[in-house]
Amino acid sequence: MTLVERLRPTTPVLRVAALVGAAAVWFAAYELNRPLWDAVVFDLAGQDPESRLGSGIHFFLYDTVKIVLLLAGIIFVVTVLRSFMSVERTRALLGGRREGVGNVLAAALGVITPFCSCSAVPAFIGFLATGVPVGVTMSFLVASPLINEVAIALLLGLFGVGPTLLYVGAGLVIAIVSGLVLGRIRAERWIEPFVFETRLGGQLIDSTVRLTWDQRIQMGVEEVGTILRRIWPYLLVGIGLGAVIHGWAPEDFFATYAGPGNPAGVLVAVLIGVPLYSNAAGVLPLVEALHDKGLPMGTLLAFMMAVVALSLPEIILLRRVLRPPLIAAFVGVVALGIIAVGYLFNLVLG
Amino acid sequence: MIIKVLGPGCANCVNLERVTREALEQLGVEATVEKVTDFPTIVGYGVMSTPGLVVDEQLVLSGRVPTAAHVREILEPLVR
Known part of the structure; x- marks a missing residue:
């Protein structure tokens, strides 16, 4: 027990x-x-x-x-x-939606549906098998990792409500626009054919119905344990680096190279962030320390989004259903969206 | 009895297999526990969020890792 x-x-x-x-x-x-x-x-x-x-x-x-x-x-x-909420309910809500409305709904559902990136492939096949358009499915797959609860928790605690709302809003816009773009390029030709031959069989089980409050609370407690066990090394490294920057980095070191004066700042931040495999818990302590050193919020949010939204393990998983051109388009569109958001924030806030 | 654990091999699937074996041991039931990692087959059982648990070709659970006690509750009526 x-x-x-x-x-x-x-x-x-x-x-x-x-x-x-x-x-x-x-x-x-x-x-x-x-x-x-x-x-x-x-x-x-x-x-x-x-x-x-x-x-x-x-x-x-x-x-x-x-x-x-x-x-x-x-x-x-x-x-x-x-x-x-559940992926099954989300799929039912998205079934039969047209592009446009569907993309908006898919991005919003991507935020509130419990979803692990290890389910990305079965969910992708399941969505397509029931007639959800490719672009709408993509909006869901972009929003789900991009806007995550760990990042919301930390932004809220470290930077307050304003930057958190900016992050959620920007994430939704990136997910909606990415899905709309990927829906326009006839992406079907770059999806592995077996996806279209697979039928969603059996009866669907909705794991969330008939749960008691005790079970929901227990799930919450267990999830806290699971996530903390998984991310503590990232967290300690992130906070450690943050502490080093906080204590030792010269006041104007980062501001000179990536501050508001450098027009390539956001671009460089995203290019560093995409291949970097970490999670929000490891990145945000670093972001906090760099913000104290005078780096603009747009650059830092772009860096964080690039780290959490695009990860190599998820891309390798998606390769099972997507051909390389579509993978490249997926990564490219999302990265461009993040860069645009970074510059926009620096412009608006700076 | 043939039990299948559906999932591409992430931590959740490993945990589900562990609690399933625990539940079987508590019930004192002999069963074959297989792993299914092939995506078309997983989706073929109607699973969109892994892990999934299939007992004698019937999907009984998907989308979360239950406790051993919960798996025992599910399996109990099926073994008798």
């Missing part, structure tokens, strides 16, 4: 009490985080807040706790909410 099963509350009142209790502990820990590390690093260990070592260590400890708390809270809430 797992810890969760043993602790599972047995009545609705106990369940609500447990949730409220957990939320109270979470807020207390979040509020105490800064005073705690101020006291430990600066008072107890006697480090100078102005020194490189002192501010670097403080940044690392404070950020690690803050990010883990943010991730745990937001992944839990998102997983419980998403337990009401």
Whole structure:
């Protein structure tokens, strides 16, 4: 029996009490985080807040706790909410939609549908087999990794509501436009023929119906554990690099090479970000440190999007159903979209 | 009894196979557990989100990794 099963509350009142209790502990820990590390690093260990070592260590400890708390809270809430959606329901909603409306809907559903990139191929075949247009399917496949809950959690915590909304809005626009473009180039000729011969057989099982609240809450707790176990190495490397930049990088080093004055900044950020395989948890601590060093938000958002939206493992998986020209078009269109968004943000915000 | 675990081989599929074997052991049932990694076959069972669990050619679960207890609940009526 797992810890969760043993602790599972047995009545609705106990369940609500447990949730409220957990939320109270979470807020207390979040509020105490800064005073705690101020006291430990600066008072107890006697480090100078102005020194490189002192501010670097403080940044690392404070950020690690803050990010883990943010991730745990937001992944839990998102997983419980998403337990009401499923790929099967999304497919049913998209069936019979025309391009245009379909692309908008597919991008929005890509954000709220629980989806693991390891399901990209079966979902792709399943969508096409039931008559969802290629471009609409692509909007879904772009939006799903591009706008992810880990990035939303961290942006919200580190930069506030404004940049988070910009990120979600920009991600939706990129997914919609990419799908519209890929729907226009007669992409069917670059899809492996077996896709069109496959019939979606059997009866579809919707995994989300008849779940109890206890099960949904348990799924949320388990998902927090699963994601944290998977991303902690990325997180520590990201925060470590962030701490080094925070403490040691000269104030104007990055601003000179990738700051608002350099017109190629966004382009370079995206070109570095596409092959880089990490996730939002590893990238955002870095983004935070670089932002403190004067890099513009558009460049940084473009960098983060390039890292999370296009990953080599997913491209290798998609190669099973897409021929190289379509893979190239897919990567190219999404990368161009991210570059355009980066420049637009720098223009608007700068 | 033939049980098939559907999925391209990601962490979820490995976990599903593990809890399925646990559930079988708890029930004391002998069964063949096979892995299906071939995409057309996976979709042929009606699965769009992996992992999926098929018992004697019947899809019983897809889209998430359940607990061993849940798999036991699913398998119990099927073995008797």
